[in-house]
Amino acid sequence: MEQHLSLYRIFYTVANTGNISQAAKQLYNSQPAISKSISRLEESLGVTLFSRSSRGVALTEEGRILYQHVRAAFEAIDTGEEQIRRMTALDMGNLHIGVSNTLCKFVLLPYLQSFIEAYPHIKILISCLSSNQTLALLDSGKIDIGLVAHPGSLRTLDFYSLGTIQDIFVSSPAYLANLDLRPEEMNNGRQLFEKGTLMLLDKHNMTRQYIDDYLTTNHLQTHHTIETTSMELLIEFAKIGLGVGCVIKEFVQEELKKGQLIEIPLDIPIHRREIGFTYIKKRRQEKAVQHFIDFYKSIKEN
Known part of the structure; x- marks a missing residue:
């Protein structure tokens, strides 16, 4: 499958244009190279994908069936690329936080209110968990950040203190x-x-x-x-x-x-016990997660 991806891109372009010459221009390639790639794909699948004429090419019945699936795949890729571009432009992304009900109500909510105002396009998911559950999910990479009491042994975690509780x-x-x-x-x-x-x-x-x-x-x-x-x-x-x-x-x-x-x-x-945000250290953070880390550090320092 992997070695056929470029062939499917060529097939998709030729089917859209109905013309090998036009497809070659769009793909910045030569007509003979495009024709050869289509022939390779047809040989691999054991079917004829296009009927040729002086006016161009047209999909065969087998070609139309393949085109439906290839079109859906490339449209999905295009949608994914566009969403990534929008995420980058608008600071979108996902942020999954684990926190107990109590710390969520009394500590996290004030941070979230200000953070949402600064980054309204970031999708936030809150899982209300005990601190032990939060640490376990952090360790397995199922959540991004936890708000917990200091666990004693940090192991692979970074811990940013928000102060102490009594x-x-x-x-x-x-x-x-x-x-x-x-x-x-x-x-x-x-x-x-x-x-x-x-x-x-x-x-x-x-x-x-x-x-x-x-x-x-x-x-x-x-x-x-x-x-x-x-x-x-x-x-x-x-x-x-x-x-x-x-x-x-x-x-x-x-x-x-x-x-x-x-x-x-x-x-x-x-x-007294220390509470704070914690996350896996030495791991490259997603953009939304890094925004939140930088945000709460700036709030605490100010």
Whole structure:
């Protein structure tokens, strides 16, 4: 097939012009060379593709069948080339981002709004995934960029920090009142975790794994837990008094300010975590991806 591509181009041009002389001019070739190429293709297929006359050439029945397919193929190629030219001219392209629901809502959306204004022709696909899933898809090349908490070991990844976040435990004032804990039992959270219901993300989530390590390291026991896949649900559950939720402090500032939620004091605070954009390093990035990388770096630096 590969060795016949040039022959099919010649066949397509001759069929369009109906004249070997005109085809030769369009292809910047000689008439004998065009005639020889058509003969080679006919010999290869074992059929006659053109009937010749003094007025030019006309497709045979076999030629018309082949022409239908060849025309569709070359029209598809022309369409692809035109789309690439438009992408280059208009900064079009595709950008596939992996991000958790929480980071998408509170961190990614402000970047996207400004980016779309600057590059309205880039097609953006968002996959809402856990950080672990995002890293796995990045590693396999199925997404372009991930927004995640720092994974610890970067391996083949580049990581561009957007700052740090603080994990905290919160509950509603009514829930704390119903637990009837003495002030000293509140101050380190130990009795609160043992008596109350602790609400956490599911065990496949990187945040949950981080919090489990904290609880184990500090010998904090939990007896009643609720798991969910969404931090937004944890926040809402905590607001209605369902239990003590582990949330990101930066994302509940309004609730803390209004007194809808109360931060549980801990004698040993949870270490802050770094979040940022990550992508496979040393890989040639598509134009749309490089635009996004350059864009968020310029926003952060300014």
